[in-house]
Amino acid sequence: MHEGLLRAVGATTAVYGLAVTAWPALLAKPSGLAEADGRVASATRTSLRPLAWRDAAGGLALALAPTGPALRTAACVRIAADFGDAALLGVTLPGRARRRAAVAVSVGWGALSVVGLLWPTAGRAAQGA
Template structure:
């Protein structure tokens, strides 16, 4: 497990989640969940904020969990959230391009976290003489 990479992913996820909780437009615009004039409606913002706080919480868990089972669990929650986003948003967003982009983004983050979880630690990769 690449603990340092998992912590970096956690920090990035937490920062993004906090940013979107404050500015739902940062998620609404790329996913196409805006009105005809490009603005995010109050109901859309209300629905996106819990997703953002979920990302912030799971990212903080990855950042702060002790190495070992707690970090593995926090990472599994993050991966499951990303896969869930890919399935839910990938089947319900208003345009094919937005759905594809969202699926690629969500599954890329899930794959990165999974790879960091499955990869051997740096100490295990160093040659022993």
Template sequence: MRVALLRAVGVATAAYGIAVTARPRLLAAPSGLTDEQGRTGEHTLISLRPVGVRDAASGLALALAPEGPALRTAALLRIAADLSDAVLLGATLPRPARAKAVAVSVGWGALSLAALGTRPAPAARKGRRFPR
């Protein structure tokens, strides 16, 4: 597990989530959820705020969870959120925004998955004894 990378993903996700909660247009515009004048409907803005809160909470969990099972669980939660975003947004967003949204969601999920699955070299593992 690459803890520093998971922590960095957590901090970035939490910051983005806080920003989207405060300004949901940050997610609405690149997702194609605007009209011809670039405006986003009030109902859409209201609906996007919980996504920001979810990302802030899961990002903070990833950034702050103790190393071990708690961090692994936080990473799996973040990966599940990213992959569900890819599936749901890919199926429902307006066509011009779909590919970008899927690519971003899959990219973040893959980054977390790679960090979760990477193990340090045996010599770097502290406190573990290996059979000789």
């Protein structure tokens, strides 16, 4: 397991989640969920904030979990959330380009966590495992 990579993913997604919780337009606009004039409807802001809060909480868990089973569990939750986002946003966002971008971003973050989780530790790599 590459603890540094997992913690970096966690910290980054925590900051992003907190930012989107405060300013839902950060996610709404690139996702095509803003109005034509750029405003974000109240219902959209209300819907995006729990998603962003989930990212903040999951990111904090990944950044702060003790090394070992807790960190592995936090990584698996992060991976499930990212791949779930890819699956759901990839079929529901308006516009093909936005759906593709959402899938690419979500799969990219999930893949970073997979790499961090599966990365061999220095001791195992030196032993040939």
